[in-house]
Amino acid sequence: MRAVIARSGGILELAPSALRPLARSGAHLVPLGEGDLIPLPDEASVAHLPGRRAFAADAEGQPVNIDGGAMAVAAILPVGHLRCLLPASEPEPGAPRLPLYGYTAVAEHRGRLMAAAVATDAFxxxxxxxxxxxxxxxxxxxxxxxxxxxxxxxxxxxxxxxxxxxxxxxxxxxxxxxxxxxxxxxxxxxxxxxxxxxxxxxxxxxxxxxxxxxxxxxxxxxxxxxxxxxxxxxxxxxxxxxxxxxxxxxxxxxxxxxxxxxxxxxxxxxxxxxxxxxxxxxxxxxxxxxxxxxxxxxxxxxxxxxxxxxxxxxxxxxxxxxxxxxxxxxxxxxxxxxxxxxxxxxxxxxxxxxxxxxxxxxxxxxxxxxxxxxxxxxxxxxxxxxxxxxxxxxxxxxxxxxxxxxxxxxxxxxxxxxxxxxxxxxxxxxx
Missing domain, CATH: 3.20.20.70 (Aldolase class I)
Structure with a gap:
């Protein structure tokens, strides 16, 4: 699995392969594993988070800031899905407040974008x-x-x-x-x-x-x-x-x-x-x-x-x-x-x-x-x-x-x- 980041202009990239994806539970950074993820649902969108630094884990499992101007990325889920983890982000000084969406942790796995979510209702x-x-x-x-x-x-x-x-x-x-x-x-x-x-x-x-x-x-x-x-x-x-x-x-x-x-x-x-x-x-x-x-x-x-x-x-x-x-x-x-x-x-x-x-x-x-x-x-x-x-x-x-x-x-x-x-x-x- 790979962490997903964004560069200037919102262009999505994969983080270096030596880094493993992280997510957040409240204020706590936590590992993001395959069992936490589902394929990005239809009708979901992906957004970069301006002014938010992206984090991943190094080989020892320690969180590191992905340098080079990397911005955190999140999924915005369609109705009928529940967010399970937050993006591993941290605002820079002076970062703007984000619009009101349910920002969800994402990762790449076997060529697909994945989201930390569960389907709850198909009414x-x-x-x-x-x-x-x-x-x-x-x-x-x-x-x-x-x-x-x-x-x-x-x-x-x-x-x-x-x-x-x-x-x-x-x-x-x-x-x-x-x-x-x-x-x-x-x-x-x-x-x-x-x-x-x-x-x-x-x-x-x-x-x-x-x-x-x-x-x-x-x-x-x-x-x-x-x-x-x-x-x-x-x-x-x-x-x-x-x-x-x-x-x-x-x-x-x-x-x-x-x-x-x-x-x-x-x-x-x-x-x-x-x-x-x-x-x-x-x-x-x-x-x-x-x-x-x-x-x-x-x-x-x-x-x-x-x-x-x-x-x-x-x-x-x-x-x-x-x-x-x-x-x-x-x-x-x-x-x-x-x-x-x-x-x-x-x-x-x-x-x-x-x-x-x-x-x-x-x-x-x-x-x-x-x-x-x-x-x-x-x-x-x-x-x-x-x-x-x-x-x-x-x-x-x-x-x-x-x-x-x-x-x-x-x-x-x-x-x-x-x-x-x-x-x-x-x-x-x-x-």
Missing amino acids: AWWRPAEYRRADLPAAVAATRAALPGNRVVEQLAACALEHNCYTAQNTFHRRYEGALPASPACNADCLGCISMQPDPVPTPQPRMKYAPTAEELAELAGYHLAGGDARIVSFGQGCEGEPLTRDATLAEAVARIRARHPDATIHVNTNGSRPEALRRLIDAGCNSVRVSAISFTDPVFRAYYRPVDYGLEEVIACGEVMAEAGGQVCLNLLTFPGLTDVPEELERTAAAGRAMGVRQVQWRSLNVDHDWLVRVMPEQPPAIGMTRALHWMRRELPGVEHGNFTRPWPPASPIQFAGDAAAGITMGADA
């Missing part, structure tokens, strides 16, 4: 080939004509056409999961927020600047759900803040949607800050929630979310109230190698999953400048590895499904997870 709704269709502009035009003056339509048009948001595209194609962004405000200040970042960090999905009415939301939901392949509408999109800050409006919208579409899945993606607000939506007809968390260790949770007037008690309670109502509870686990796979973190996550009545864990690679995040988050002890962590969690939460994507509720079939052969791995075992 047909979210295959990249299903998107960027040539008929998208016509679908947007048709929706605008059907719902003139609806501001949510205009918001999603920008998301679909300019920012390549899959859920927004679904809304116009009237299929699968449709988007209902609802809130310009938030009660957290997440380090990796994708709708609001300080300059000069690019914001992938600029936040909406207005508060839609219940009528606008219900109107668009009805239009989407009337399409033949539409099953879900969801509040809490990448282009908004926290939907539960607008519970009165959302409850009214949910009641209208439920009255017209009794079999629909009405879903909300949330930071889990307001369980009483979620209960109000449930009473109106919401039957599915996905609660996001990076950690169930309070200092780590607070360092990342910087929450306003809520904590982990409220996050767990949001799962509890939906589970008590018989709805779907998903945990959106924001993963970061060297944090998520620390044994103490795993124990707390499993305990929270049991308390919340979680039915599905969605393993989400946190999109963030990994070098920057390591500097600003609490220091972590050595981890056991993401693949081992994933299989340990499957053992600890029997009956809970693991993947990436929210399904209609109730589910039609179980999620097919790619790594069943290794399901017996324990936390203390060698991978």
